[in-house]
Amino acid sequence: MFPFSSRNKMSDAPEAAPTPAKASEPHPLDALTGGAFSAATSGERASRIREWLASQPAPEQLQEVFKELSARDKGAARAVRERLDEIKRMQGQEAIAAEWADKASKLLAATRLSIADALAWQRDAAKAGAPLSREPLSLLKTQIADRVKVIEDLQHRVQVQRETAVLLAQRIEVLSTKSFRDAEAALEGLTTDVGRWQEHAGELTSDTSWASVEARFPPMLESSGTQLLAVWDAFQSALKQTVAAAASAEAPLPPVPVWADEIRAARGLPTEAETAAKAAKVAQEAAKPKVDPEVRKKAQAAVREALAKLETETKEGHGKASIGAAAALRAVLKTHGRHVEGELEQQVNAALIAAGELEGWQRWSADQVREDLVNRAEALLKRPEGQELGGRKMQETLRQLREQWKQSDQGAPANHALWKRFDEACNTAHKVVEGWLDKVRAEAAEHKGARVALIDELKAWAQEHAASQDWKALSRGLHQFSERWRNGGHVSEKVFAELQPLWKQTLAEASKPLETAQKLSLDRRQAMINESAELSAQVPLRIDAVKALQQRWQAEAQAVPLDRKREQKLWDAFRKPIDDAFQRKSADRDRQTAQVSARDKAVLDAAKALEVANATGDAQAIRTAIETLEAAIRQQSAEASAASAASAEPAPAAALDAGAAEAADSETVAPEDGEAKPVAAKPARPVIAVRGDDRPGANKPAPAAQGAAARGPRQGDRNDRGGRGDRGGDRTGGRGEGRFGRDGRDGRDRGDAPRAPRLGDSAFRAQRDAMDHAQNALRKLAAQAHGETLTRLLSAWEGRDAEKLPTVQELGRVQPAVRAAWAQALGGGAKPVDGNALLRLEIAADVPTPADQLTARRAYQLQLLTRRNDPSPQETWGKDVASVLSAASDEATARRLQNALKVLLKK
Known part of the structure; x- marks a missing residue:
């Protein structure tokens, strides 16, 4: 109508056209x-980027x-940059x-695969950042490790074969x-062992990974085989020749000195030792021939070579090697010793003495370890009672001790005396292991028999229950059989x-x-799950159909058992649509009740104020605060009455309800004109004294209730909920009817007033809880x-001080x-002390009397x-209280007075 312009009225500049x-x-x-x-915002951009x-x-x-x-937006671009970095890293x-x-x-x-190359591949790949835990590197790493394991196993077997040879x-x-004769008896066993050794050696050389073993192992196996076969062939040849010489006196003697001496002894000829002694004696008698300088030079060279080797091994501390070098030097001295003289002979003696000292020190050190092992082995049999080792523990301990003994033998000469003690102790302790092994075997046999019997029992049980329809009993029985099998005891791996x-x-x-029935039950449950989804989608929700469907599900679950986890998953799938439907219904109801009216707000505020006062x-x-809350509720009733008076006449149904309420009232009478007049209740005749049942556990009438019935209702009396009645005489303490109406809400169920709004x-819950808390x-x-x-009061009586007596307000009634x-x-x-006064107090309060006064109480009740x-x-x-207080205070009387006053002061 009147457009406004931002242009200055006093300015002559033309108004700029809007852009x-x-x-x-x-x-x-x-x-x-x-x-x-x-x-619009960075958060939205980041969210959409993540979705993209x-x-x-x-x-x-x-x-x-x-x-x-x-x-x-660098913040939103960070996710894209991280994805790009991840792609780049994955490509790398x-x-x-x-x-x-x-x-x-x-x-x-x-x-040929080198173990060093294989280990270097894995090390270098890890350094380079290769993903060894993902395919294909994980599979290749496993294959290389298996190949290395095979090669190492071959090398180990080669060493075992060498030791066996x-x-x-x-x-x-x-x-x-x-x-x-002993050699002839052991020939067959040796033949078998040598043949087996050759078979194992052939298996090693024919293995596909033999080319990958280290270069030192094939010559080791070959030299061991050559040495063993040479010794074996010589042994067989010498034994054959010995057997022939034993059978024929004309056959030549064998090259083995012991066997040759045995044949000579059998033929009645002198032995080789005797012949050698005679020859030596003849040589001693003969003059020593002159030694050729070349022979002397060669002899000294051989001795010097053996001496240098012994000195080297002694300086390096090689125990076994020094022993071998000393033995080799002694052997050379036997052959060339007569040609060694002077300074060289002294050097030889010094070297042999040094080698002997080294050998003795190593023997002493090894003997210390061996003695400790012997003591430990002997201590196994001397353990105190209650601390004996079991069979398995004893077996492991003996195995460890024997392994430690082997290690001690590798670095020093053997000690046969200590070995004998150690072996005897281990063999004695091994009896415990043997007993344990026998027990284990017996238990294994027993467990095997029990398992076989269980299988037969399961077969018989299956035939017996083949036609049964009690699926829960079948499932329970199968579970019991499985538990018995699981707890059937230990058996060997082969038997298992x-x-x-x-x-x-x-x-x-x-x-x-059972599996067939479970499969059919799964189909039925799946159908019920689909039906549950259909029912939950209906509006409004059919509660009767939902209950019927749940009952069908429970019947199916009780009839056919399933695995616990699977049954729980099916139940969750069945329950979820129904729970969602009820949650939607509850959410709708909450949305409706969330709109609190003005009168509800007043009641809520009054209830909160009452809680604060509590x-x-x-x-x-x-x-x-209680009066304020009741006033808020009465204000609602007054508003409801005013609204009802302004409205039309009540419906016939309301009149019928009012008439029914009037007919139910026991204190009003409806005459012909319809006007209700109060009728005075006939007072009950008071009971002066009755013969009471004062036995323990007997039901006693409530004196307070009798007194109230005798004197009739009175304004301000306490109701059954602990609160006082309405001052208007129209209020009760019941939860069903009374203050809040029959429906438990805020309506008054009286014939002369309309029901207040709910x-x-x-x-409702707030005012109810606040009132309950207030009464408590x-x-x-x-x-x-x-x-x-x-x-x-009792303290004033004990001190007989009237000043300490509580006031009238404190005493109450x-x-x-x-x-x-x-x-x-x-x-x-x-x-x-007046005994009758105490008895009257206990009768008035209806409290128990001490056992020694029961007879007096009964007699006094008869007098009454x-x-x-x-x-x-x-x-x-x-x-009666004044009569008791006039007497002196004592503990028993004070206790009886206190028990009576606890009740009387509350009435």
Whole structure:
């Protein structure tokens, strides 16, 4: 109508034409990234970038988006940069993996694989950053490790074969020192062992990985075989010749000295030793011939060579090597010793002495270790009672001791005496192991028999229950069989490998009916899951159909058992749609009740104020807050009454409800004109004294209830919930009817007033909880005040000090005249205790009497029955208290008075 202009009225400059707003053009990459470039905030851009990255875009697109986005928002571009770095890192690792995979393939394809090259490949690949934990490098690493393991195993077996060849040669040499009859008896066993050694050696050389073993192992195996075969051939030839010489006197003697002497002895000829002794004697008698200088020179050269080797081994501390070098020097001296003279002979003696000292030190050091091992082996049999080693522990200990003995033998000469003690101790201790092994074998046999019997029992059980439809019993039985098999005891691996397939087959056959039923049950449950989803999607939700479906599910679950985890997953899938539907329903209800009306807010505020007053512990503040809350509720009722008066006449149904309420009222009568008039209730005849049942555990009438019934209802009386009745006489303490109506809400169920509007759930619960908490707080405060008052009363009686007597307000129901009588009783002199006064107090309070006074109480109750016109103990208990207070205080009387006053002061 009147457009406003920003141009100055006094200015002569023409008004500038408005410039139209330029529409922002979308970024070319906005469609690719899902609107990341057009997002208003950095958080939105980062979120859309993450969503776009989840679609796995191409590297070219990533590079383009990063280039444009890094200039606008570095925070949102960080995710793109990390993806680019990851792609670059993955490409680099793939290239490295391909390079090292090619190297590994070449290593595996080579005819000869070096262990050093294999280990270097793995080390260098790890240094280069190759992904050894991913394929194909992980598989290649495993293949190389397996290949290296095979090669190492071959090398180890070569060493074992070499030691075996040495031991066989030693056996043959030992036999050459015994009778040829012993050698002839051991020939068959030696033949078998030598043949087996040759077979094992052939297996080693024919292995595909033999070319990859280290260069020192093939000559080692070859030399061992050559030496063993040479010794074996010589042994066989000498033994054959010895057998022939023993059979024929004309046959030549064997080259073995022991066997030759045995043949000579059998033929009655002198032995070689005797012949040698005669020859030596002849040589000694003969004059020594002159030695040729060349022979002397050669002899000294041989001795010097052996001496140099011994000195070298002695300086380096090689025990076994020095022993061998000393033996070699002595052998040379036997041959050329007669040609050694002077300084060279002294050097030889010094070297032999030094070698002997080294040998002795090494022997002493090794003997110290051996003695410790012997002591440990002997201590195994001397352990105190209760600390003996078990079979397995003893076996492991003996194995460790023997391994340590072998290690001690490798660095020093053997000690046969210590070895004998050690071996005897180990053999004695091994009896424990043998007993344990026998027990283990017996238990294994027993366990095997039990498992076989269990398999037969399962077969019989399966045939017996083949037609059963009790799937829970079948599942329980199969589970019990499985537990028994699992707890069937230990058996050897071989036996277990034999029995396990048979057990699995038998268990599978016995489980076929149950598995079939479970498969059908799965189909039915899946159908119910689909039905649950359909029901939960219906609006409104059919509660009856949901309950029927849940009952069907429970019946199916109880009929056919499934695996616990699987059954739980199915139940979760079945329950989820229904729970979601109920949550939607609850959410709708919460949204409706979230809108708190003005009257609900007033009740909520009053309830909160009452809760605050409850926390203070002030009785007056709590009562004030209760009155405020009741006023808020009455204000709602008044508003409802006003609204009802302004509305039309009530419906017939409301009139019927009002008439029913009036008919149910026991204190009103409806005459013909429809006007309700109160009718006075007929007072009940008071009971002066009755014969009570004072036995322990007997039901006793509540004196407070009888008194209330006798005198009728009174304004301000406490109701059954601990609160006082409405001052208007129209309120009860029940939860069902009374203050909040029959429906438990805030409506009054009276015939002369309309029902007030219902409170919301939150307001109703808040006022109900606040009122309950208030009543509990008042009861606690009253009980606390009552206990303190009673304690002060007893203290005043004990000290006979009327000044300490509680006031009338503190005593509660006690009249001023009664308190004055109590003070007068305390101020006078002490009198004897009136037993009847204590009995009347206990009868009035209906509390137990001590056991020694029960007879007196019963007699006094009989007296009261004869005194019909006398006042009852409930009416004279104040005077009875004064009578008791006039007497001296003692512990028993104080306890009886306290028990009675606990009840009487509360009435």
